[in-house]
Amino acid sequence: MSTEVSRAYGARAAEYAEHLGRMDAVAAADRELVLAWAQTLTGPVLDVGCGPGHWTGFLHEHGFDVTGIDPTPEFIAHARATHPGVPFRKGQAERLDVPDGSLGGVLAWYSLIHCTKPQVRAVLMEFARALRPGGGLLIGFFEGPVFEAFDHAVTTAYRWPVDSLSDLLRHSGFTVIETQSRTDPGVRPHGAIVATRNPA
Known part of the structure; x- marks a missing residue:
């Protein structure tokens, strides 16, 4: 995430946390998917782009x-205050600051939506390293049907076709296990x- 994007989120962090930073604002299907995925993992999990920390807190509550x-410092401050005892730190998707092969799982839930294609490629390679x-x-x-930018409420974001992002994952050292889409x-x-x- 660029400095400009982080600043844009910082300016609206309280608003974002109030409306979207709670698990009761999350679709039941998404909670089920993330929990089922986490139950397949062995080793530490990194919630990359954790925002106000609700997904991190959710996984911590389930024993992970x-x-x-x-x-975004404002998000980290909110996450620490809202989820005491859960570890949070400032960090970038492009540089996770963990040893090679040290993670059991990476959750990137809407944390790559402001990245261009070259940026997503670089992030996926970092995920593969970690x-x-x-x-x-x-x-x-x-x-969406094609990769394209659109006007997000905070700053410019991008839509991806499932197949295109899946292909990029395969070229970055991953095997795609499951895909979902819904409206x-x-x-x-x-x-x-x-x-x-x-x-x-």
């Missing part, structure tokens, strides 16, 4: 060894991809 990272062989990756994103009333089309890190 999870840390949330986000480049995950152990067989480690899990779950990505949530805005789905709920009143919201933009949603996509999710479950993948595993290929053997080294």
Whole structure:
């Protein structure tokens, strides 16, 4: 995430947290998917782009060894205050600051939506570096028929076709296990991809 995007989120962090930073604002299908995915993992989990920390807190409550990272200081402050005892730190998707092969899972739930194609490629390579062989990756994103920018409430974001993002994952060292897409009333089309890190 660029400095400009982080600043844009920082300016609206309280508003974002109030409306979207709670698990009761999350679709039941998404809670079920993330929990089922986490139950397949072995080893520590990193919630990349954790925002106000609700997904990190959710996984922690279910007994997982999870840390949330986000480049926006306002989100980290909110997450620490809202989820005491859960580890959060400032961090970037492009540089996770963990040893090679040290993670059991990476959750990237709508944390890559402001990245261009070259940026997403670089992030996926960093995820592949940090995950152990067989480690899990779950990505949530805005789905669309073509890769394109659109006017997001905070700053410019991008839609991805499920197939295109799946192909990029395969070229970045992952095996795609499952894909989902749906359109709920009143919201933009949603996509999710479950993948595993290929053997080294």
